[in-house]
Amino acid sequence: MKKLLLPLLIVLIIFQLGVPAYLVYEKVDTLKTGAEYKFEVEIYDAYGAGKGQYVSLMALEQRRFYSYSENIFDGKYGIITTGEDGFAKIAQTVKTKPSGAYITSSSNGYFELPIGRYYLDKDLAPGVQSLLFEGQQKLRPYVILRVKNDKVVIQGLYIDDVRIEDYTVQD
Amino acid sequence: MNKKWLLKEIELWREEEIIDSDSAETLQNRYSAKSSSGTLTIIFSILGSLLIGTGIILIFAKNWYLMPRGIKIFLSIFPLLAGQGLAIFTLIKKYSSLAIREGVAIFYTAGVFTAIAMISQTFHLTYDFERYLLLCGLLTLPIIFILDAVSPLAVYFYAVVNWGALAMDGSYSPMNTFLFLLLFGLGLLYVFVNRKKVDDIRHIYTLWISVVAGFAVTLVFTFGLSLDGADVFLVCLVFFTMLFAVDKNRDDFLLPFKPLSVLGGLIIMMILSYGWMFDPYAYDYYGTTGTSMSVWLATIIALTMVASLFLGYKHYRKDKGKFLFLIAMLSTCVLLMAWSVTQTNGFLYTILINLITGAVGVGIIVRGVQSAELSVTNLGMLVTVGLILMRFFDEDMDVFWRGVAFLILGGLFLFINFRIIKKRKQVLNVEEAAVV
Known part of the structure; x- marks a missing residue:
């Protein structure tokens, strides 16, 4: 044996x-x-035991879904369009794979963009939070997502077109 | 006698198939008892491995942000590579040492979970916790069988139950249900294969965690099937009834069947005694009426109850007290089932369940007194006093009727006490007459 x-x-x-x-x-x-899409986000701090230090992200598109006026919760696939401001939008969610550009939900029950957190050095994350707390409205942070079929990867988190890692170091 | 020589010889006997693996393990454990099979050695070995694994991860975490992606990826899989290397070494050189096998197995398991998690973190992947758990669980399971080590089993069950809870949350899927049962069954297979090794503390441990995981699986199913309150309690109570019935009436609490089933059964009966479960308006509030059970689920529950009665009779027919406890649990199951179908006369069901729970409490006290077992008497007291206190503060019951119920119960207690004293006197008289 x-x-x-x-x-x-x-x-x-x-x-x-x-x-x-x-x-x-x-x-x-x-x-x-993968195709490149910019999603505007809000940043708030979080710390998870076992998960390390990271900044939690909430895409503004996601926040739009959470408002009751929008009836586009249902559906596994979100059809992506790009607005005039250059930021990506979810035009519609559908239950079957669409032919054009789409993003797959990270949740079973309702449509959820796979933008939840961005891992940073443990010394930088709290700094980012305080930085944004002071001037989040002016700074307009965003993430660049790379999307290929069902796969999604966060390429980076940016503020004023500067990667958050470099921005924090500059600050 | 040289122990090292003997251990080598035993290994040779096993390889030449002069003796089987079980006999070889028993002999090796006996002759290397002090060095490798002590429970404390195994526990320290597991804890030590976990600490070393965690330490390595923490050292990597320092300057993680400054590292290029290639180095991050290598460091992510390093604990896994180390675990794999140690597993090969253990298999070839140290397979006879339980402590090393257990320690390496848990380190290896941590390596699997760490590698996948750290790679996900490197790419800022969010959520998809469901897929992560499934993947890690599947990659961990063979470690248990290959190293014949129990330490990763709890981690495996944790991964499977959590995956099941996430996958079945709010959406019933036959495929996920099948996979969930299969994965849980594969973990149980290890426990089943080793079921006869009851003298090995590791396998007692696997039984305990399997029962706890089994209850968690049952709960996940109730949520996955979107069952209503009373039906959730019915499924849980049937689980504990079956658990009680499979116990072969052991006197000790070494195996989990009796202690966990008695505890679970009593807690459920106490909760049900409040009666809010039998209020159909509570379900109307959520827009549901009638039973939330499907026909096939009701059939499975009914069959499990019949099997419990059969097994219970087989194991407890000579122990009236325990058999009556099983009957009490089964009666409560029948009441829950009946209410689930009719959803009327909630007050009657509440009264009946209070009577059953009260009778169980008093029965346990009587058993404890008769057998002079303080722990049993205390358990009975806890149930009875708990039930009285719960009813005393039960605002759903009118103060007058609460008073009447208390008077009747008080009278009943005094009557039982009177009968016990009378019987004791009779016994004393008979003994005195015999002495004279």
Whole structure:
């Protein structure tokens, strides 16, 4: 029996390494070849035990969904359009995959944009919060999403076209 | 005798199939008892491995932000690589050491969870916690079987139950239900395969966590099926009834079946005694009327109750007190089922459940007194006094009727007391007559 265990372990190891390797490939590929969309966000601080220090994000498009006047909660796929201001909008949500550009919901029950948090160095995150607390209205932060089929990766969080990491260091 | 030589010989006997793996393990445990199989050694080994794993992650976290993505990815999978390396080493060189196997298994499991989480963090991936849990659970399960280690089982059950809760939240899907049961069943398979090793504390542990996970799975199902309050309690009570019935009437509390089923059953009966569960208006408020159970669920519940009665009779037919407790739980299940279908006469159901719970409390006290077991007497007192206190402060019941109920109960207690004293005197008289 023990003789069988080693080959089984080797197979398991291959699978276990294959999964993160595929995840990395998928994300890097999306970052390189995915379509680029800018989503305006609000930033608020959060700290989660086991999750580390990060800034929590709320896309303004998501906030629009939360208002009762908008009846576009339902549907797994959100059809993306780009507004005149250059920021992406969700024109409509549908239950079946649309033919054009779309973004897949990160939640089962209702449409939710996969923009929730942005991991930062633990010393920078609280600084970002206080920075935005003072002048969030003027700063207009946004994230750039890379979207390819069902895959979405956050390329970066920006304020005034400067990556948040560099912006905080400058500050 | 040289222990090292003997242990090597045992390993050879196993490889040459002179003895089977179980016998080899028993012999190896016996002759290396002090060095590897002590419970404390295993616990320290698990804790030590967890701390080392966490320490490595924390060291990586320092300057994480400054690192290029390539290094981040390598560091993310480093704990996994370390766990895999240690697992190979353990399999080849140290398989006979329980402490090493358990320690490596939990470190390896932490490596799996860490690698996937840190890669997600590197790409700022949000949520998708559901997929993460499923993935990590599936990648962890084989570690339990290959290293024959129980330490990752609790983590595996945690991942499966949480995944199930997220996947079935508000949306019933036959595929997810099947997968949920399959994944839970695969964890149970390890416990089942090792079911005869009751002298091994590790397997007692697996039984406890399996029962706790089983209850969590039951709860997830009730939420997934969007059951109403009374039906949720019915499913939970049927679970505890079955758990009580499968116990082979052991005298100790080593296995989880009896202690957890008695505790769970009593808590549910106490909650039901309030009666708000039998108020159809509570359900009207949410816009639902009638039972929330489907026919197939009702059939499964009925079959489980019949199986509980059968098993309970088999195990407790010579122990009237315990058999009556099973009957009390089953009667409460029947009442819940009947109410779920009719949804009328809530007051009558409340009275009946109070009577059953009260009888159970008094029954436990009597059993404790008769067997001179203080813990049993105290449990009975807790249930009875708890029930009295709950009714005393029950604002849904009219003060006058509360008073009448208390008078009747008080009279009943005094009557029972009178009968016990009378019986004791009779026994004393018989004993004295026998001495004379």
